[in-house]
Amino acid sequence: xxxxxxxxxxxxxxxxxxxxxxxxxxxxxxxxxxxxxxxxxxxxxxxxxxxxxxxxxxxxxxxxxxxxxxxxxxxxxxxxxxxxxxxxxxxxxxxxxxxxxxxxxxxxxxxxxxxxxxxxxxxxxxxxxxxxxxxxxxxxxxxxxxxxxxxxxxxxxxxxxxxxxxxxxxxxxxxxxxxxxxxxxxxxxxxxxxxxxxxxxxxxxxxxxxxxxxxxxxxxxxxxxxxxxxxxxxxxxxxxxxxxxxxxxxxxxxxxxxxxxxxxxxxxxxxxxxxxxxxxxxxxxxxxxxxxxxxxxxxxxxxxxxxxxxxxxxxxxxxxxxxxxxxxxxxxxxxxxxxxxxxxxxxxxxxxxxxxxxxxxxxxxxxxxxxxxxxxxxxxxxxxxxxxxxxxxxxxxxxxxxxxxxxxxxxxxxxxxxxxxxxxxxxxxxxxxxxxxxxxxxxxxxxxxxxxxxxxxxxxxxxxxxxxxxx
Numbered sequence: 001x002x003x004x005x006x007x008x009x010x011x012x013x014x015x016x017x018x019x020x021x022x023x024x025x026x027x028x029x030x031x032x033x034x035x036x037x038x039x040x041x042x043x044x045x046x047x048x049x050x051x052x053x054x055x056x057x058x059x060x061x062x063x064x065x066x067x068x069x070x071x072x073x074x075x076x077x078x079x080x081x082x083x084x085x086x087x088x089x090x091x092x093x094x095x096x097x098x099x100x101x102x103x104x105x106x107x108x109x110x111x112x113x114x115x116x117x118x119x120x121x122x123x124x125x126x127x128x129x130x131x132x133x134x135x136x137x138x139x140x141x142x143x144x145x146x147x148x149x150x151x152x153x154x155x156x157x158x159x160x161x162x163x164x165x166x167x168x169x170x171x172x173x174x175x176x177x178x179x180x181x182x183x184x185x186x187x188x189x190x191x192x193x194x195x196x197x198x199x200x201x202x203x204x205x206x207x208x209x210x211x212x213x214x215x216x217x218x219x220x221x222x223x224x225x226x227x228x229x230x231x232x233x234x235x236x237x238x239x240x241x242x243x244x245x246x247x248x249x250x251x252x253x254x255x256x257x258x259x260x261x262x263x264x265x266x267x268x269x270x271x272x273x274x275x276x277x278x279x280x281x282x283x284x285x286x287x288x289x290x291x292x293x294x295x296x297x298x299x300x301x302x303x304x305x306x307x308x309x310x311x312x313x314x315x316x317x318x319x320x321x322x323x324x325x326x327x328x329x330x331x332x333x334x335x336x337x338x339x340x341x342x343x344x345x346x347x348x349x350x351x352x353x354x355x356x357x358x359x360x361x362x363x364x365x366x367x368x369x370x371x372x373x374x375x376x377x378x379x380x381x382x383x384x385x386x387x388x389x390x391x392x393x394x395x396x397x398x399x400x401x402x403x404x405x406x407x408x409x410x411x412x413x414x415x416x417x418x419x420x421x422x423x424x425x426x427x428x429x430x431x432x433x434x435x436x437x438x439x440x441x442x443x444x445x446x447x448x449x450x451x452x453x454x455x456x457x458x459x460x461x462x463x464x465x466x467x468x469x470x471x
Contacts, residue, residue, distance in 0.1 A: 005405045006321040007031040007297040008314060009264055012048050013305025023055045024311045029318035031401040034062040042172040060179040060401035065166035067184040073100040074146040081138050089134040106134050109155060116151040117144055119234030151238040161191045174204050179398045182207035182230050187214040192225040203395040211235030216248055223259045224338055228402055233267035253293045260337025260377040262402040265290040266299035274307035279316055287320045296404040328382045330356045337377040344374050347465055351450055352381035359384055361446050368451035372396045379405030388440050390431055445470045
């Protein structure tokens with residue numbers, strides 16, 4: 001068992017398609033497998049799901065849909081460029097390079113518009129529009145790669161939050177047991193609600209990717225709708241400027257922690273490991289800072305999709321997490337977790353206080369939680385003790401793969417809604433037997449137990465809160 005509190009999200013691609021590589025990544029500490037929907041179809045989603053499930057039933061599956069993102073076509077090979085070169089971006093397949101999903105993009109742009117490719121490696125200046133083509137000058141960069149995203153700071157263009165391809169992939173992922181969907185350019189509450197409407201009451205968590213200033217400004221309203229947030233630092237750097245990223249990242253992490261919603265820090269965490277077996281010192285410091293600020297998860301992108309060292313990248317994230325986590329200071333967050341009952345919120349605050357005040361006596365926390373909420377909102381307080389959760393379904397179990405502090409989650413049928421009244425003694429025997437079988441607890445340990453005793457069949461709030469000596 002990999003005893004780290006911070007979760008690791010890995011984007012899956014050619015470098016991680018090999019079953020042995022996948023197994024090693026999971027063993028090294030991967031908690032969530034993410035697929036970039038811009039390059040995937042239902043068959044590809046099935047392929048990744050099988051790759052992961054052949055190794056683990058605990059790793060969560062995340063689909064990333066691109067929404068209104070504009071991307072270049074997949075031209076045959078990367079284009080070498082130099083500063084000052086003239087570049088032509090056409091509007092259809094008759095041109096070498098064109099926006100693959102937005103043929104009339106040129107009608108929304110004016111000369112003087114900056115066009116940023118990818119995460120800022122290439123910058124172009126739109127000089128003129130001639131015969132429906134965008135004539136651009138290279139301001140920065142040496143290589144334009146196929147299929148890269150186009151960022152257009154300040155441009156006013158609109159597109160559906162979910163494209164037809166997004167909806168096809170989303171529906172397929174829901175129907176085949178995927179756990180979460182991350183959606184680009186969630187800028188306000190209405191955009192989040194539109195995706196929620198598509199999901200309905202089905203098992204799928206919604207992660208909002210915050211990529212521009214509008215999303216940052218509306219974060220409080222967005223958090224009331226979504227299940228978590230991804231800090232997309234690539235888009236934020238393009239839209240707001242690189243110098244603003246550190247404080248924006250800090251703000252978003254604080255907001256998510258206060259709301260009790262998981263937050264993923266993404267983009268170029270270990271970018272140099274796409275080519276090198278070790279990260280730079282600056283990258284290690286970046287990962288450490290993200291954890292110290294309160295990130296639930298850190299994410300790999302190119303490092304695990306096309307990089308040469310995907311397994312090593314996961315190992316380094318795990319090493320950094322294990323080194324940094326003992327230095328995290330437990331903090332009782334006084335704000336109420338947004339989607340928790342007042343009772344659950346109060347219980348978890350009291351539990352966190354007890355964990356802090358009895359750090360030497362309490363070795364672990366075991367939480368019986370139907371939907372995982374109690375374990376998740378306890379984790380936001382960064383208690384030193386590892387949290388182990390027993391949930392009512394595999395979906396809720398895997399939803400905790402995004403939540404810091406929860407070392408492992410299990411499925412426990414005794415808390416299914418509609419089951420017979422909760423037999424406290426029997427349930428606790430089953431839970432502690434499972435915990436012993438999995439090497440979680442040993443005789444003589446003092447464990448903080450949070451659970452419920454049935455008041456009526458509709459009550460699933462925690463109301464057992466006690467320290468138990470394992471025998």
